[in-house]
Amino acid sequence: MESMLPWMTEHYGNPSAGYHFGKEARRAIDTAREQVATLVNAPSPEEIVFTSGGTESNHLALASALSWLPSRSTFVSSTIEHSVIHEWLNTQAEKENLIWESVQVGESGQVDLHRWSELLAESATRFATLMWANNETGILPNIQEAAAIADSHGVYFHSDAVQAIGKISVDVQSLPLQSAAISGHKLHGPKGVGALWVNRHSRLHPVLLGGGQESNRRSGTENVAGIVGLGKAAEIALEHIVKQTKLQALRDHFESELLRQIAGLEVNGTAPNASRLPNTTNLYFPGVDGEGLLILLDQAGICCSPGSACSTGAPHRACSLRWATADRAPKAACVFPSATYRLRRK
Ligand SMILES: Cc1ncc(COP(=O)(O)O)c(C=O)c1O
Structure with missing residues (x-):
C-alpha cells in the first residue's frame, strides 16, 4: 500500500502523456514490469502485459488464440480448470467457434496423459491449457509432461498460473510454454490488477482495442497504482518463496x-x-x-x-x-x- 499511495496522490500523471509526471508514471510501470518478469523468470519485461486480473489474463490468452487459429480448432483443457477457462471454452463451443475437449485428472490431481496425448496428436488440436496449481486443493498437476506433449505436437500451451505464482517458484522458461496468467490479489497484491506473461515468440492479438497501451496488446489507461502494487508484491513474494x-x-x-x-x-x-x-x-x-x-x-x-x-x-x-x-x-x-x-x- 505504501508503494501504491503516491501514485494516487502526488504522482497522478497519465503514463501515456508526454509531460513529466506522465513520464514518472510510465517509469513506475516499467519498474513493475521488471519486478513481475523477475518473479516468473521471464527473459524480457516486455513479455509482461498488465491486465485487470487473472480472469482477463486467461481470457486474453484464449480469445487471442481463437482470433488467429483456424476456425473450429480443438482447444483442450483439464477438468480442474478455474471457471474462467471452462466458462469461456463452453461459451465458444456452444457458439461453434471451436471444439472443446476436457481431460480428466486422477485422484492425485494429475491429468490423464494418455488421453492428453491422444487429443493433442489430432491435427485439429491447436490450443491446450492446464493450470499450474489448483485453486481448491492446491494440487500441482503434471504441467511439465503436459507442456512437453503440447510442444511435441506444435500445440499452443497456456497455463492459468494464478494460484502458483508468488507461492512457489514459477519459472516460465522451465517448460515449453506460450503464456501464463497472473493475478495481483493471489500474491498479496491489490485486487483488480494482473498480468499475462506471453512468450515473445508467440502471437498475441488484443481483445481490448483503443488507445494502444501495453504495446498495442491491451488498450486502456493503465491502473498505475495497481500495477505498482503488483510489482511490489512480486518483489516481496520473491523474497518469501524461500520461506x-x-x-x-x-x-x-x-x-x-x-x-x-x-x-x-x-x-x-x-x-x-x-x-x-x-x-x-x-x-x-x-x-x-x-x-x-x-x-x-x-x-x-x-x-x-x-x-x-x-x-x-x-x-x-x-x-x-x-x-x-x-x-x-x-x-x-x-x-x-x-x-x-x-x-x-x-
Ligand atoms: C485459478 C484461478 N484462475 C483465475 C482466477 C481469477 O482471477 P481474478 O480474481 O484475478 O480475476 C482465480 C481466482 O480465484 C483462480 O483461482
Missing part, C-alpha cells in the same frame, strides 16, 4: 493435529504422487454439514467454507483453508457454490 518450507511445515502440523483430534477426517489432495501448494489445505469432515460447519467456524473467528467438491457433484464435502504467509495470521478461503467468504483469524 515457504516454514509455511508448509505449519500447514502440515495443522493437518496432523486435526487428523489426530477428529475421527474420520481426511485431507484431500494427499494421494500418492500429489504435490500441493504450501499454503492450502482441503479437508473432508465425514457426515458434517458443510454450511453448518462454516457458520460455527466463522463464529470462532476461523474462515472456512465448504464446496471445494461442488464441481464434482458433492457440494459441502470439503473445507478449504488458505494460509496467508508464515509470518502472518492464518487466513482461509472457502468457497460456496454461490458465495465466497473470507475472514481472518483474530
Whole structure:
C-alpha cells in the first residue's frame, strides 16, 4: 500500500502523456514490469502485459488464440480448470467457434496423459491449457509432461498460473510454454490488477482495442497504482518463496493435529504422487454439514467454507483453508457454490 499511495496522490500523471509526471508514471510501470518478469523468470519485461486480473489474463490468452487459429480448432483443457477457462471454452463451443475437449485428472490431481496425448496428436488440436496449481486443493498437476506433449505436437500451451505464482517458484522458461496468467490479489497484491506473461515468440492479438497501451496488446489507461502494487508484491513474494518450507511445515502440523483430534477426517489432495501448494489445505469432515460447519467456524473467528467438491457433484464435502504467509495470521478461503467468504483469524 505504501508503494501504491503516491501514485494516487502526488504522482497522478497519465503514463501515456508526454509531460513529466506522465513520464514518472510510465517509469513506475516499467519498474513493475521488471519486478513481475523477475518473479516468473521471464527473459524480457516486455513479455509482461498488465491486465485487470487473472480472469482477463486467461481470457486474453484464449480469445487471442481463437482470433488467429483456424476456425473450429480443438482447444483442450483439464477438468480442474478455474471457471474462467471452462466458462469461456463452453461459451465458444456452444457458439461453434471451436471444439472443446476436457481431460480428466486422477485422484492425485494429475491429468490423464494418455488421453492428453491422444487429443493433442489430432491435427485439429491447436490450443491446450492446464493450470499450474489448483485453486481448491492446491494440487500441482503434471504441467511439465503436459507442456512437453503440447510442444511435441506444435500445440499452443497456456497455463492459468494464478494460484502458483508468488507461492512457489514459477519459472516460465522451465517448460515449453506460450503464456501464463497472473493475478495481483493471489500474491498479496491489490485486487483488480494482473498480468499475462506471453512468450515473445508467440502471437498475441488484443481483445481490448483503443488507445494502444501495453504495446498495442491491451488498450486502456493503465491502473498505475495497481500495477505498482503488483510489482511490489512480486518483489516481496520473491523474497518469501524461500520461506515457504516454514509455511508448509505449519500447514502440515495443522493437518496432523486435526487428523489426530477428529475421527474420520481426511485431507484431500494427499494421494500418492500429489504435490500441493504450501499454503492450502482441503479437508473432508465425514457426515458434517458443510454450511453448518462454516457458520460455527466463522463464529470462532476461523474462515472456512465448504464446496471445494461442488464441481464434482458433492457440494459441502470439503473445507478449504488458505494460509496467508508464515509470518502472518492464518487466513482461509472457502468457497460456496454461490458465495465466497473470507475472514481472518483474530
Ligand atoms: C485459478 C484461478 N484462475 C483465475 C482466477 C481469477 O482471477 P481474478 O480474481 O484475478 O480475476 C482465480 C481466482 O480465484 C483462480 O483461482
